[in-house]
Amino acid sequence: MAAHYLSVEQVEMTFETKGATTNVLKEISLGVERGEYISIIGHSGCGKSTLLNIIAGLTESTSGAVILDGKEVNAPGPDRSVVFQNHSLLPWLTVYENVSLAVNKTFARSKSKTERHEWILKNLEMVGMSHALNKRPAEISGGMKQRVGIARALSMEPKVLLLDEPFGALDALTRAHLQEEVMRIQDELGNTVIMITHDVDEAVLLSDRIVMLTNGPSARIGEVLNIDLPRPRNRIALADDAKYNHYRQEVLRFLYEKQRKVESLAEHREKAAPISSAKKAHA
Numbered sequence: 001m002a003a004h005y006l007s008v009e010q011v012e013m014t015f016e017t018k019g020a021t022t023n024v025l026k027e028i029s030l031g032v033e034r035g036e037y038i039s040i041i042g043h044s045g046c047g048k049s050t051l052l053n054i055i056a057g058l059t060e061s062t063s064g065a066v067i068l069d070g071k072e073v074n075a076p077g078p079d080r081s082v083v084f085q086n087h088s089l090l091p092w093l094t095v096y097e098n099v100s101l102a103v104n105k106t107f108a109r110s111k112s113k114t115e116r117h118e119w120i121l122k123n124l125e126m127v128g129m130s131h132a133l134n135k136r137p138a139e140i141s142g143g144m145k146q147r148v149g150i151a152r153a154l155s156m157e158p159k160v161l162l163l164d165e166p167f168g169a170l171d172a173l174t175r176a177h178l179q180e181e182v183m184r185i186q187d188e189l190g191n192t193v194i195m196i197t198h199d200v201d202e203a204v205l206l207s208d209r210i211v212m213l214t215n216g217p218s219a220r221i222g223e224v225l226n227i228d229l230p231r232p233r234n235r236i237a238l239a240d241d242a243k244y245n246h247y248r249q250e251v252l253r254f255l256y257e258k259q260r261k262v263e264s265l266a267e268h269r270e271k272a273a274p275i276s277s278a279k280k281a282h283a
């Protein structure tokens with residue numbers, strides 16, 4: 001069997017909290033090739049972030065293994081950089097300094113001071129942030145913060161870029177803009193990307209494959225959809241494309257027919273009698 005660039009092998013995750021045991025992920029196996037763009041989609045709470053954190057080495061799985069480029073992942077490392085939904089820039093540092101922190105750490109030995117400086121500028125230029133090098137996070141918009149987060153992640157030249165709903169907190173236009181940027185950058189650099197999203201259109205537009213998780217507990221990979229659409233992709237042209245719409249339908253069908261999220265009794269009661277919760281809040 002040929003080895004994959006990244007292999008998730010029989011990963012299981014069980015959390016123990018206050019005596020309760022919850023099995024979140026069950027027998028997750030996935031092979032990712034170099035340069036592939038994978039999206040993970042599934043209903044809220046099914047375990048997407050848990051899976052991404054295991055790949056990142058931030059969470060240790062209960063069993064199974066993650067192998068990246070022949071090496072087992074068991075701690076966070078610069079070969080896997082993560083971009084979270086809520087931009088995790090350090091607020092007291094400028095845009096330039098936020099990226100330089102990662103670059104200086106990653107390339108302390110392999111790049112000279114001048115090379116590191118140029119590398120920081122190049123990565124910020126790639127995401128269109130050269131104009132705001134000396135601004136602090138509080139002085140730039142949410143979309144700009146995400147751009148800096150992406151520049152910081154890319155500047156480490158990771159083997160895998162892990163995106164946890166990177167555009168989730170942005171308005172639709174900014175979101176579309178950043179999706180275009182990420183597609184262009186991936187086209188240019190050939191990054192291997194794993195992205196969590198709730199957005200079906202985003203998943204189809206950006207991905208080579210969409211991994212669909214079943215509802216938890218004990219979420220599994222329900223289906224994997226190959227997105228066989230030529231690149232570069234254009235969202236306007238694709239809106240009328242039969243194949244694009246077929247893929248969209250497939251994901252929607254999985255989420256809303258095969259894995260329809262059944263509300264818990266408590267959630268149902270809450271919706272039926274919202275006043276009771278308002279009363280509770282005032283009690």
Ligand SMILES: Nc1ncnc2c1ncn2[C@@H]1O[C@H](COP(=O)(O)OP(=O)(O)OP(=O)(O)O)[C@@H](O)[C@H]1O
Nearest residue numbers: 015016017024042043044045046047048049050051
């Ligand atoms: N550290 C933890 N301890 C206990 N339970 C946890 C922990 N982390 C996650 N969980 C539980 O694991 C399940 C999956 O959580 P996770 O955040 O991975 O889901 P998700 O699919 O990313 O959700 P969302 O789409 O809402 O972000 C949830 O039931 C959550 O409560």
